[in-house]
Amino acid sequence: MTPRERVMESLAHRPTDRAPANFHANPDVTERLLANQGLRDEEELLRLLQVDFRRVNMDYSQPDTGPDAEGYFRNMWGLRWNPDLPADHPDRVIVPFTEDSTVEDVLAHQWPSPDAIDYRGVRDRCARYHDEFITYGAPWSPFFHEVGWLVGQENLYMWMISRPDLVDAIINGFVDYEVEVTRRFLEACDGLLDITYFGNDFGTQRGLFISPAHWERFFRRPLKRFFDVSHDYGCKVMKHSCGSVRAIIPSLIEDGVDILDPVQVRAEGMSLPGLVRDFGDRLSFHGGVDTQRTLPFGTTDDVRAEVRSYLDLTRDRGGYILNGSQNFIADIPDENILAMYDENLKGY
Numbered sequence: 001m002t003p004r005e006r007v008m009e010s011l012a013h014r015p016t017d018r019a020p021a022n023f024h025a026n027p028d029v030t031e032r033l034l035a036n037q038g039l040r041d042e043e044e045l046l047r048l049l050q051v052d053f054r055r056v057n058m059d060y061s062q063p064d065t066g067p068d069a070e071g072y073f074r075n076m077w078g079l080r081w082n083p084d085l086p087a088d089h090p091d092r093v094i095v096p097f098t099e100d101s102t103v104e105d106v107l108a109h110q111w112p113s114p115d116a117i118d119y120r121g122v123r124d125r126c127a128r129y130h131d132e133f134i135t136y137g138a139p140w141s142p143f144f145h146e147v148g149w150l151v152g153q154e155n156l157y158m159w160m161i162s163r164p165d166l167v168d169a170i171i172n173g174f175v176d177y178e179v180e181v182t183r184r185f186l187e188a189c190d191g192l193l194d195i196t197y198f199g200n201d202f203g204t205q206r207g208l209f210i211s212p213a214h215w216e217r218f219f220r221r222p223l224k225r226f227f228d229v230s231h232d233y234g235c236k237v238m239k240h241s242c243g244s245v246r247a248i249i250p251s252l253i254e255d256g257v258d259i260l261d262p263v264q265v266r267a268e269g270m271s272l273p274g275l276v277r278d279f280g281d282r283l284s285f286h287g288g289v290d291t292q293r294t295l296p297f298g299t300t301d302d303v304r305a306e307v308r309s310y311l312d313l314t315r316d317r318g319g320y321i322l323n324g325s326q327n328f329i330a331d332i333p334d335e336n337i338l339a340m341y342d343e344n345l346k347g348y
Contacts, residue, residue, distance in 0.1 A: 003052035010318035018347040025328035049341040054129035056137040106169035119188040126192035141178040142199035186233040196230040203243020227256035262287030284319040291326040300339040307343040
């Protein structure tokens with residue numbers, strides 16, 4: 001099978017010759033593998049491992065401005081900071097909103113403009129790979145975290161109770177920008193992107209950061225806007241969230257998510273057999289090879305056994321894409337990474 005055929009058949013929950021494979025690693029791990037395998041670049045590594053995906057990124061950030069007359073720099077979201085003030089100075093960082101802000105203040109805020117982003121070259125990057133591989137990517141758009149970084153994570157959680165109208169308005173400020181950048185990115189892809197891929201980590205090792213009810217109230221509808229614009233352009237959707245997110249998987253499926261990434265199998269309720277049993281007819285899973293224990297501390301035989309268990313699990317139904325349960329980091333030996341992909345190449 002070709003990489004494109006393999007991925008599309010698997011996502012349609014039909015049997016394939018082997019599991020489709022992807023590769024997510026920190027840069028230092030990639031550089032180490034390149035050096036140890038005598039390879040020139042990441043493309044050679046992906047071909048060695050027979051990875052079926054190629055990522056097309058979109059940087060939606062905009063440069064900081066300043067310093068202004070008071071010595072403050074400003075980031076694209078409106079947070080201001082003065083590097084000349086002591087780290088413990090109360091005015092070293094000034095957030096644009098407080099609990100006393102009004103919705104009108106948020107609407108009048110200077111949000112970044114999608115016009116400032118350069119979308120040129122996106123189609124060429126897609127076209128470079130599209131005939132042979134599955135292309136995926138999008139503006140990462142982790143607005144759950146970005147709102148917390150802008151106003152303070154504790155403030156965000158408290159304002160969900162005390163000022164839900166303010167939280168809604170701030171979330172919409174982020175999402176309005178990021179959805180429009182996504183739309184323009186997909187327009188620039190010209191039909192050559194297969195899967196969109198969005199961020200946000202809603203899970204901890206034991207459960208969600210917030211209650212399922214608060215996730216439903218504040219984040220479900222904004223997330224669906226990303227899924228809807230993806231489907232408008234004929235793309236499947238891969239949703240990233242680390243940690244234990246079992247509680248919201250039914251909602252993600254209902255709202256149009258096709259692939260869950262990265263399947264952090266050591267988190268509560270996230271073992272792959274249970275997920276496949278309960279959701280495998282409606283959702284595909286990307287990841288799952290354990291980066292918390294098996295890959296860093298196991299033997300190559302341990303790694304092969306885990307990969308083989310996932311292949312046996314999905315042999316007749318597809319819906320599984322081989323990758324780590326998180327990015328590969330420096331504590332994972334090369335031989336375990338190579339064993340993981342080699343076992344998969346033996347096929348179902």
